[in-house]
Amino acid sequence: MQTELSRRELSWVIGGPQGGGINASAEIYAKALMRGGLHVFANIEFHSNIMGKHSYYRVSAAPVPIRSHVDDIHMLVALDLETLFGDAIERKHYPSHQGHVHRVAPGGGVVYDADLKIEIDRFGRDDIQFYPVPYLEVLDQALQRLGKGGQSRKYIVMRNIVALGASVGLIGYDEELLLDAIRDSFKGRKAEAAEMNVLAVQAAAEYARSQFVKRPERQIQALPVPQRKARILIKGVQAVGIAKLKAGLGLQTYYPISPATDESVYVESKGPSYQCTVVQCEDEIASINMAVGAAHMGIRAATSTAGPGFALMPEGVGFAAITEAPGPVIFLWQRGGPSTGLPTRTEQADLQFALHPAPGDFPHIVVASGDIDEAFADSFESFNWADRYQVPVIVLLEKFLASSLYTADRPDMSRLRIDRGMLYQPAAPDKDGYRRHALTADGISPRSLPGTAGGIFSTTSDEHDPQGHITEGIDNRIAMMRKRMAKLETAGKEIPTPFKFKLHGPASADLTLVGWGTTKGAILDAMSEIEAQGRSVNFLQIRMMRPFPAADVSQILGAARTVVLIEGNFSGQLGALVREHTGRDMAHRVLKYDGRPFSRNEIVEGVQTAISERKKEVMVSHA
């Protein structure tokens, strides 16, 4: 069923060996689209490998908002054979994919290297266009203009730019915008390369236009200049990094792990100019404990990791909780599990782990972001919660968000407020019996900043009295458990609704979809397709996993007619959480656990199958 988005979007995919320049091509292309006023959504799929294995970058663009990708490809750009044929030729057993040509939509096009000398009959696709471009020959034409003719082998790394230029020539996009984006990406030390790349794009686009009469059906144009809105093109790791700096982050600790490292490296690269310290630790146990130490001393501290790294952090989470440290904030970038699992792929399977990370009963906050805006807001606000409630906070994120590119508006900074929570002001600098863990009704005890006279305290991971000294006394134990857990209730009352859940679409609908995290984009975009089929639909996005908005969720689900849960994991972890808090079971669920993000088509098909075939569970995997 067609919608405005599905009629107008153009799905462009470039594939090639890791290290072959697909990132550069795709990101330059995405920037050129954004600067033409278009909405862009782009995501990369790659292996846990440094060089050589197949990776591909999908850039989807439309003149209307786009937050997801579709299965269809309108323009496929191949840097190698594997992009065309998959790895079945090399791998006799368990080939991992069949190439991308079968996903090219009727009327679509395939740009590939003419030197590969492929008989296109092999594909059995007379409904799509094949565009053999002799990458090196075209590159040589460009080099000739710089007096470097005959050196194309030396500059073979620029094949990606030739392929990009040819594809852009064929889809009819404004070449000048592309050239500007190239000049921008080769600045400073690399400025010399800019001109060479510009010439390569021009030569390739020219070649494609002159050699091939028939264009791909789907074309895309920049908006007229006055309609172009200034936006940014941003990845999840950048949104989180910027929000942290804005929030006053003092120390970030990390141990290298995919897909979290990029965020720490981003913060580190900006660190010195923002007076922020980033420490690469010896392991994740050091990461969390260093952050707890820093938080206790009064600065805002964070650590960033993925599931396997978080698996080393539990004791630090419990330690922070029982000593009522103001933080740290843990940024948990989920990837495919269990264990080492799928290091560079996406999944939503650490929800229950994030909810139960350590022994004993203790308060902590878990929030899940679904897109760039939420990742920014959550990353900022989580430090306020850490200070205000003196609890560890976990921000649940995904690989899919980490490395995906979104066009976005700048976040609204005017509403951001730093809240450092209740600080203890000593009446006199001498001993005054300060109680770090004073019993209070809302559970929050004013904290003193170490270094301050009159605020001296010791605290411990053992159960302790209000002064922080060890005790195993019964009355104290009960009071302390209640005091700490009361903070969860306090947080639940104070944290505003948009951080807890969002109901997208009409308040009442034939169909209610329930999900969390980055499935949000595909679900929102799929909703208009589902509506086009004549069903009204809304979407309950759950954001706050702890403290859980049980009453609201229960009320919404109680009023819903048909409910379909959508999650990127095997067991339906959000479903279990909803059941735990509301006693409500959801009639259908659509699950995906192949390590790849949901496409819009998978959402539509999964929901349709679940309802029309009355299936309790549907697994989708179109990749």
Add this chain to the structure above:
Amino acid sequence: MPEAATAPRKFTLGEYKTDVHVDWCPGCGDFGILSSIQQAFFQLQLPPHRVALISGIGCSGKTPHYVDTYGLHTLHGRALPVATGAKLANHQLTVMALGGDGDGYGIGAGYFLNSGRRNLDITYVVYNNGVYGLTKGQASPTLRKGLKTKSMPEASIQEGINPIAVALGAGYTWIGRGYALDVKHLVSLITQAITHKGTSFLDVYQTCPVYNDLRTKEWYAGEDIGHSRLRRLDAEADWDPVVHDPANKDEIVQKKVRALAASYDNDDRLAVGVYYKIDLPTYDDQLAGKIPALKEHPLIDLPLYERDVEPLFKELE
């Protein structure tokens, strides 16, 4: 009142003590270390609110409750990472990490090693008694092969580690060893360790009268051999642990080899004192190289909450 007119207040020894009941066993070597720490702070006149004591888990881990400074009694083996985070947040505090030998050389070995690489200006004191006392006397990483304390069902069949040797390899810039029951000497060592710019590592032989019936007060005193088993390095005229020219690799190697040899000396002449000292740029100095404001102010006092992130968005246009 103008600052200059106020004579700096002198802190009394009592101000470093809390009234929390000390629950170590009678005769425990920990008392000697606790007292030495308090006396060292007193001698240095460190304002109690400018000190953070950060301990691991075990009998030694309880020390911060007994010293009236800021204190974090953390997790088993994690005192060093917590202390590192604390120092990074406020490098103007005196930060001391404490723990037992099981805590530091067993479960916390990775942090013992890697903290040596950083050379943050902190002090690490290890209470080394050869056993896990609080869990009732199992062998710790320093218990020698073939030894069997009274609480062990069998003698140990794995070798004990040499913490001084590990510290030399890890890059600690001040390495010393003391004895819990020689408080006067220990106070001097702790004072030197704190004063040293960089990470100081002090291993302290400590007696556990309940579970280690081999390394007793009498054993260290050498009652069975007629002379003390402890050899004071500072009493030896030719002992100079200091690297005088930190750019001279030969001198570094020579001083490390001598320290290493001393650490492997026989059980009837256990060396106590300063093994090694070198002045090298600290982690704090290097951070201040990147963030110049840290030269004057700790991170906690920098204007971190008024940052303009617009330039970062600009890059993404």
